[in-house]
Amino acid sequence: MSDMSLHETVAESTYEAQMGDYFALMKPRVMSLVVFTALVGLIVAPVGVHPFIGFVAILCIAVGAGASGSLNMWWDADIDARMRRTAKRPIPDGRVKPGEALGLGLALSGFSVVLLALATNFVAAGLLAFTIFFYAVVYSMWLKRATPQNIVIGGAAGSFPPMIGWAVATGGVSIESVLMFGLIFMWTPPHFWALALFVKTDYGDAGVPMLTETHGRRSTRNHVLAYCVPLVAVAVALGFTSIGGWVYLSVAAVFNAWFLKGCYDIWRRNEDQAEADKYKVEIKTFKVSLYYLFAHFGALLIESALRSGGL
């Protein structure tokens, strides 16, 4: 070992992880989507919740999501180190030790589930516990490296927050919360695969079986359309439940037609056409998918406000 490498090793070992490094373990961008959808689930529920209890419940759901993100980073540190997009995450970058991420994930999991149970009810806390288990164990440890359908299954973990928000208010599960779950669950695959078509990833080098690499880009295009059709059915069905209405159905009609057209265009094209216009259709459809989810949950909020106003 040279003097220089010794010096670097010592310098690395004295780095103290800061709060920001631990916060980065919790995947803050994922947490923001979780907070939004959980909040909608809570607000549109027919039972009122005290604002402070609602705040604590959303905080618990966000912390639970962060805990599962931390556990995911602990387990996937080897994959993250091999991919450009994730190489700067706190563990592969050497800012946080794997054991710290594991400890943080476990502690926050326990904290969020117990506090949610005490503040609200056992159904909501049980769903949160299951979500953390599903993301950390079923998705991260088991299926992510085993099947190209990993993104479909992993999407289920991201679909639970509105169901938990609903359970916080009502203490149970109903058709409305199941359909909100279904909306995110069916939306995730076409959203993600549209992205996978125009972003060059190095999942293959890291040993993660992504559909674009295991089954090819033609098959991925087929899958985008195949998942979009049932998504439309779920989205429209939600409009005929007690939390839907004309505003929601109008928004759903516009955005489902828009997104379905995008998915159809992706399916119709081949790689030569996509290369020729630099994946213009795929990029546009990915952006539409972002508006799509926000518009649907936003419309549910408007419906709730209209009902509260007696309209």
Added chain:
Amino acid sequence: MALRVEHELHQRRKGRNTGVGLLLLGFLAIVFGLTVVKVLQLGDARQFETFDHVARPQIIPQDEAQTGGAD
């Protein structure tokens, strides 16, 4: 001579310690807030005094106390 010993570790961990302190204060606020809300949601705060099943004459309604109880 002052007994204060300032190690460079204190400076290095200042941000982290401040963060942990703020998180603990936040936790305290949450527990306090939840306690207040939960007690207020009982409607009649006197219910809270019955948690240990010990009779407290001062919380028995006036008319019940005069007639010797509800039964």
